[in-house]
Amino acid sequence: MDIRKFSLPEIIFGHGSMEYTGSYALQLGAKKVFVVSDPGLEKSGWVKKLLQIIEASSLRWVYYSNVSSNPRDYEVHTGAELYKAEGADVVIALGGGSPMDMAKGVATVVSNGGTIQDYEGANLITSPLPPMIFLPSTAGSGSDISQFAIITDVGRKVKMSLISRSLTPNVSIIDPELLSTVDDDLLISSAVDALAHAVESYVSLIAHTLTETQALKAIHLILENMQPALKTRNPNALEFLSIAATAAGMSFSNASLGACHAIAHSLGGFFDTTHGMVHPVLLPAVMKYNLPACEEKMATIGEIVLGKRLSSARQTAAGGITRLHEIFLELGTATHFREIVNDRSAFPQICEMATKDACLLTNPRPATAEELLAICEEVW
Amino acid sequence: MDIRKFSLPEIIFGHGSMEYTGSYALQLGAKKVFVVSDPGLEKSGWVKKLLQIIEASSLRWVYYSNVSSNPRDYEVHTGAELYKAEGADVVIALGGGSPMDMAKGVATVVSNGGTIQDYEGANLITSPLPPMIFLPSTAGSGSDISQFAIITDVGRKVKMSLISRSLTPNVSIIDPELLSTVDDDLLISSAVDALAHAVESYVSLIAHTLTETQALKAIHLILENMQPALKTRNPNALEFLSIAATAAGMSFSNASLGACHAIAHSLGGFFDTTHGMVHPVLLPAVMKYNLPACEEKMATIGEIVLGKRLSSARQTAAGGITRLHEIFLELGTATHFREIVNDRSAFPQICEMATKDACLLTNPRPATAEELLAICEEVW
Numbered sequence: 001m002d003i004r005k006f007s008l009p010e011i012i013f014g015h016g017s018m019e020y021t022g023s024y025a026l027q028l029g030a031k032k033v034f035v036v037s038d039p040g041l042e043k044s045g046w047v048k049k050l051l052q053i054i055e056a057s058s059l060r061w062v063y064y065s066n067v068s069s070n071p072r073d074y075e076v077h078t079g080a081e082l083y084k085a086e087g088a089d090v091v092i093a094l095g096g097g098s099p100m101d102m103a104k105g106v107a108t109v110v111s112n113g114g115t116i117q118d119y120e121g122a123n124l125i126t127s128p129l130p131p132m133i134f135l136p137s138t139a140g141s142g143s144d145i146s147q148f149a150i151i152t153d154v155g156r157k158v159k160m161s162l163i164s165r166s167l168t169p170n171v172s173i174i175d176p177e178l179l180s181t182v183d184d185d186l187l188i189s190s191a192v193d194a195l196a197h198a199v200e201s202y203v204s205l206i207a208h209t210l211t212e213t214q215a216l217k218a219i220h221l222i223l224e225n226m227q228p229a230l231k232t233r234n235p236n237a238l239e240f241l242s243i244a245a246t247a248a249g250m251s252f253s254n255a256s257l258g259a260c261h262a263i264a265h266s267l268g269g270f271f272d273t274t275h276g277m278v279h280p281v282l283l284p285a286v287m288k289y290n291l292p293a294c295e296e297k298m299a300t301i302g303e304i305v306l307g308k309r310l311s312s313a314r315q316t317a318a319g320g321i322t323r324l325h326e327i328f329l330e331l332g333t334a335t336h337f338r339e340i341v342n343d344r345s346a347f348p349q350i351c352e353m354a355t356k357d358a359c360l361l362t363n364p365r366p367a368t369a370e371e372l373l374a375i376c377e378e379v380w
Numbered sequence: 381m382d383i384r385k386f387s388l389p390e391i392i393f394g395h396g397s398m399e400y401t402g403s404y405a406l407q408l409g410a411k412k413v414f415v416v417s418d419p420g421l422e423k424s425g426w427v428k429k430l431l432q433i434i435e436a437s438s439l440r441w442v443y444y445s446n447v448s449s450n451p452r453d454y455e456v457h458t459g460a461e462l463y464k465a466e467g468a469d470v471v472i473a474l475g476g477g478s479p480m481d482m483a484k485g486v487a488t489v490v491s492n493g494g495t496i497q498d499y500e501g502a503n504l505i506t507s508p509l510p511p512m513i514f515l516p517s518t519a520g521s522g523s524d525i526s527q528f529a530i531i532t533d534v535g536r537k538v539k540m541s542l543i544s545r546s547l548t549p550n551v552s553i554i555d556p557e558l559l560s561t562v563d564d565d566l567l568i569s570s571a572v573d574a575l576a577h578a579v580e581s582y583v584s585l586i587a588h589t590l591t592e593t594q595a596l597k598a599i600h601l602i603l604e605n606m607q608p609a610l611k612t613r614n615p616n617a618l619e620f621l622s623i624a625a626t627a628a629g630m631s632f633s634n635a636s637l638g639a640c641h642a643i644a645h646s647l648g649g650f651f652d653t654t655h656g657m658v659h660p661v662l663l664p665a666v667m668k669y670n671l672p673a674c675e676e677k678m679a680t681i682g683e684i685v686l687g688k689r690l691s692s693a694r695q696t697a698a699g700g701i702t703r704l705h706e707i708f709l710e711l712g713t714a715t716h717f718r719e720i721v722n723d724r725s726a727f728p729q730i731c732e733m734a735t736k737d738a739c740l741l742t743n744p745r746p747a748t749a750e751e752l753l754a755i756c757e758e759v760w
Contacts (some may be wrong), residue, residue: 003392003393003394003396003397003400004392004393004394005390005391005392005393006388006390006391006393007388007389007390007391008386008387008388009387010385010386010387010545011385011386011387011590012383012384012385013383013384013385013386013588013590014383014384016383017383020383165390208393208623209597209601209620209623209627210391210393210623210626210627213593213594213597213627214593217589217593221589240589243588243589243590246590247589247590247593
């Protein structure tokens with residue numbers, strides 16, 4: 001038996017779709033919503049706009065923005081206390097992956113009790129969560145689509161992966177207008193995160209046709225629209241980046257990820273590195289490592305990256321990886337670890353921790369801590 | 381504002397996935413399930429197997445198989461009476477489009493009251509339906525994925541379209557093993573139905589990237605796997621036809637259909653024609669009619685059908701349509717109405733009714749009753 005699952009939230013997509021938040025909350029039975037966002041989105045005016053939309057539906061709200069870039073266990077617990085004290089009933093997240101993962105953490109703890117640590121791993125959430133409506137403000141994390149939440153256990157310096165069907169929100173409202181206020185760095189790191197989702201889930205051991213189709217579309221759209229989106233904030237290009245992040249989310253939520261994300265989680269837990277900065281460093285190196293295990297698939301990626309096939313699958317695959325590295329250089333991202341972290345001696349421990357990350361289970365080529373370390377050393 | 385929705389049931393896909401039916405029913409709170417299927421599936425042994433699986437989960441069941449090929453209003457009402465009399469709580473359908481649409485009809489009436497006629501049209505179902513688990517036995521209808529149910533109003537001789545988010549089942553369990561007992565005619569008519577879903581939703585006025593990606597993949601998979609599936613019942617080919625029907629379902633459920641389905645519904649209501657037999661007659665003619673309104677999209681379809689581009693978009697599009705007609709001839713399907721119905725004089729009335737079908741709203745080129753009649757006359 002070779003059984004595959006495919007599930008998604010209800011997706012509402014389009015310019016201005018944020019306006020529907022109130023009516024969807026009402027449909028889900030809301031009286032007082034718990035809104036999670038962050039100071040960046042307060043500054044750009046989106047939080048105020050969302051709260052106005054919520055109020056226009058005669059809903060009460062409570063607002064929580066105590067969210068680090070890598071959301072932390074104690075922030076989840078404080079949020080859960082607030083949710084309960086205020087008697088909230090529906091969770092609304094507006095943000096990149098951080099506020100959305102925070103919202104998932106709060107929803108888990110308020111409905112299932114205990115601490116967020118109790119749910120680290122796959123399928124450990126047993127009671128239904130309160131309804132969740134997510135509005136992604138970046139085209140990257142896919143948290144609004146996915147069954148994943150990543151929360152840092154500060155004590156252990158570990159980013160915990162929580163994976164459960166219950167972590168998919170009920171509704172994802174994707175309004176590409178939110179991207180108009182995103183700065184270059186965030187636009188790039190989000191798009192690169194989505195690209196890594198697409199590449200890793202495409203070659204995942206549990207990929208299947210439905211996820212592969214979405215993954216390839218995402219790769220194509222990101223490479224085609226990244227530069228125009230950056231240069232002019234062209235609304236069409238931004239919309240296609242949103243669609244790409246959504247498609248990549250559909251893929252990785254159902255096919256999981258690989259070694260690049262396993263190391264990125266481990267590294268983020270240790271150094272508190274911004275997640276999207278790790279991929280330009282790691283992704284090409286991990287792809288090179290995985291190439292022998294999935295040459296034909298890597299060639300299909302290579303063909304999209306290069307816009308053509310070279311004389312063999314191996315060459316097309318390798319050419320695509322090289323070109324991807326060049327694209328990251330052209331975008332001005334870091335492509336070596338030494339540019340983003342300062343302690344090389346931590347890597348053996350980081351790679352040891354990465355072997356315990358759920359994402360490594362679906363990497364197309366098995367990897368020991370030593371092999372992961374060799375990959376990291378190569379891009380030090 | 382240009383808002384698009386995209387929603388799906390939870391999909392469980394793979395050989396042997398039928399075994400999960402009991403545990404999913406339990407998860408959805410079942411004590412006594414209402415099972416809908418038909419005599420064909422009883423004969424092939426699948427109903428017995430399903431009931432064994434259900435019993436192995438200590439669930440009670442009631443069985444209903446009073447389902448015509450075009451499910452009828454009074455069959456829905458009889459089923460609803462049985463459901464209520466037996467105190468069932470979860471609906472399970474095993475079948476092609478007919479048992480699945482019947483199950484949707486029963487679920488609608490038992491939870492919303494009145495008659496099935498009360499829900500003809502879009503978004504008229506207000507109360508939640510009982511949980512539904514569908515197991516498609518053909519690779520075609522997409523009813524296990526879609527927000528559509530088609531029920532014949534026998535009094536008016538009309539196939540009613542019911543469209544509502546509530547009509548998407550909770551879980552679609554797609555076990556390609558079920559296709560191993562399907563005969564050639566049913567395999568062909570189902571695959572052609574899926575092909576028509578893919579083509580019509582791809583050129584639909586409300587298509588968007590997420591639906592288009594699925595539609596093109598479906599067209600490709602159907603054309604590539606139809607012959608091997610027919611000739612040898614090759615398990616891989618059958619699995620790809622299942623995936624194609626699923627992908628086409630994702631597309632049309634969210635982007636709707638067009639003139640070919642509008643006429644097919646109207647014709648089926650009048651003559652009780654088998655739905656899948658209508659498309660090989662109508663689809664190429666409708667595509668030819670629509671070509672001027674969506675030349676580039678038709679060329680993209682043509683490129684998949686022909687395996688190459690010709691010297692212009694128009695030629696590629698036209699070449700694809702001609703080749704599709706030839707493929708239908710090679711499959712031995714009827715390609716003229718005179719082969720499947722006996723009364724030419726009914727067509728003005730049929731085309732008049734088709735203009736009222738919800739599917740016509742999204743056809744890429746507007747069409748009056750006279751224009752639909754001209755299409756039908758061309759393929760008489």
